[in-house]
Amino acid sequence: xxxxxxxxxxxxxxxxxxxxxxxxxxxxxxxxxxxxxxxxxxxxxxxxxxxxxxxxxxxxxxxxxxxxxxxxxxxxxxxxxxxxxxxxxxxxxxxxxxxxxxxxxxxxxxxxxxxxxxxxxxxxxxxxxxxxxxxxxxxxxxxxxxxxxxxxxxxxxxxxx
Amino acid sequence: xxxxxxxxxxxxxxxxxxxxxxxxxxxxxxxxxxxxxxxxxxxxxxxxxxxxxxxxxxxxxxxxxxxxxxxxxxxxxxxxxxxxxxxxxxxxxxxxxxxxxxxxxxxxxxxxxxxxxxxxxxxxxxxxxxxxxxxxxxxxxxxxxxxxxxxxxxxxxxxxxxxxxxxxxxxxxxxxxxxxxxxxxxxxxxxxxxxxxxxxxxxxxxxxxxxxxxxxxxxxxxxxxxxxxxxxxxxxxxxxxxxxxxx
Numbered sequence: 001x002x003x004x005x006x007x008x009x010x011x012x013x014x015x016x017x018x019x020x021x022x023x024x025x026x027x028x029x030x031x032x033x034x035x036x037x038x039x040x041x042x043x044x045x046x047x048x049x050x051x052x053x054x055x056x057x058x059x060x061x062x063x064x065x066x067x068x069x070x071x072x073x074x075x076x077x078x079x080x081x082x083x084x085x086x087x088x089x090x091x092x093x094x095x096x097x098x099x100x101x102x103x104x105x106x107x108x109x110x111x112x113x114x115x116x117x118x119x120x121x122x123x124x125x126x127x128x129x130x131x132x133x134x135x136x137x138x139x140x141x142x143x144x145x146x147x148x149x150x151x152x153x154x155x156x157x158x159x160x161x
Numbered sequence: 162x163x164x165x166x167x168x169x170x171x172x173x174x175x176x177x178x179x180x181x182x183x184x185x186x187x188x189x190x191x192x193x194x195x196x197x198x199x200x201x202x203x204x205x206x207x208x209x210x211x212x213x214x215x216x217x218x219x220x221x222x223x224x225x226x227x228x229x230x231x232x233x234x235x236x237x238x239x240x241x242x243x244x245x246x247x248x249x250x251x252x253x254x255x256x257x258x259x260x261x262x263x264x265x266x267x268x269x270x271x272x273x274x275x276x277x278x279x280x281x282x283x284x285x286x287x288x289x290x291x292x293x294x295x296x297x298x299x300x301x302x303x304x305x306x307x308x309x310x311x312x313x314x315x316x317x318x319x320x321x322x323x324x325x326x327x328x329x330x331x332x333x334x335x336x337x338x339x340x341x342x343x344x345x346x347x348x349x350x351x352x353x354x355x356x357x358x359x360x361x362x363x364x365x366x367x368x369x370x371x372x373x374x375x376x377x378x379x380x381x382x383x384x385x386x387x388x389x390x391x392x393x394x395x396x397x398x399x400x401x402x403x404x405x406x407x408x
Contacts (some may be wrong), residue, residue, distance in 0.1 A: 012297035037326050078282040113378025138285035147290055
């Protein structure tokens with residue numbers, strides 16, 4: 001996987017992983033964590049990748065360790081978690097490119113974002129990348145997404161129906 | 162002793178001659194989280210539906226805030242294991258749905274729905290369809306929909322059992338927290354679960370049930386301090402005691 005791409009982890013499971021890591025503070029074996037959570041390693045992998053990408057966990061030779069910021073996340077309530085998540089997510093290349101586009105236009109179509117990914121990844125992966133960006137961006141409240149019109153919107157400009 | 166919010170006295174239930182529940186009696190006290198735990202077939206989900214007024218008891222009586230229950234219980238709202246969201250409605254519309262039936266104006270019910278989605282950490286997903294949400298997020302919408310009705314008692318029917326272990330644990334903590342959150346009016350919950358560990362982790366008191374027919378073995382007070390840690394040594398004696406009661 002190219003480092004610029006998003007790992008396919010839902011926000012809920014990622015936060016669950018941080019909570020689980022905090023219960024057995026590292027460094028500890030990833031395989032032991034996987035056993036305790038009864039998750040196959042390949043299901044754990046994208047979650048661990050996400051935790052690394054956000055700077056919340058270090059992984060070295062099959063051992064994991066929460067970073068200082070990861071520990072803060074584990075301690076925090078929903079609002080504070082959201083703030084910490086937003087801070088990291090806004091800088092990720094795909095999310096940042098959507099935010100740049102939204103700074104210029106009030107709405108950006110899914111197709112435009114997919115086109116931007118095309119040189120990098122095959123079409124099915126591009127779809128998955130956009131879906132993950134939608135999920136993370138919504139949770140971080142960085143942008144909104146309208147599935148009916150297949151477009152990204154600025155937060156708060158979604159219109160009240 | 163405070164006035165119970167819900168009171169069951171000698172509640173029985175028969176289906177086509179078969180006795181499903183036998184002489185069940187307990188109170189739900191204001192401010193507590195009460196868990197009903199027992200093996201499958203002990204009638205715990207049936208009992209929750211009797212409290213909600215969705216099905217009538219065959220014998221005995223159910224009182225809600227002192228009044229004899231004869232139909233739907235307006236003091237309660239139910240969270241389903243299967244989430245039960247309408248796929249053609251966005252998250253905020255799903256949450257607001259019960260308010261529509263009560264005649265609350267559209268602007269007001271969407272504002273309230275968004276506020277409760279915010280409590281569940283999902284404000285950014287207000288316009289998402291259920292198919293765009295993970296299982297954990299769908300259940301958060303399910304909880305927000307129940308809270309939107311300002312129930313005195315939140316009824317939770319195996320709400321975490323369709324979720325994977327990571328998602329479930331975070332959501333358990335969120336439910337424990339929201340019953341103490343000033344932004345939420347609900348303080349009391351009844352949780353049906355087959356997991357003794359979950360009951361001990363979340364509840365103030367646990368009703369241990371046995372099957373054939375479903376009946377109460379005992380009610381155990383979990384007087385361990387909060388916040389609790391999953392699998393903490395101080396919780397183990399309660400878990401052991403409950404397993405002994407149920408088998």
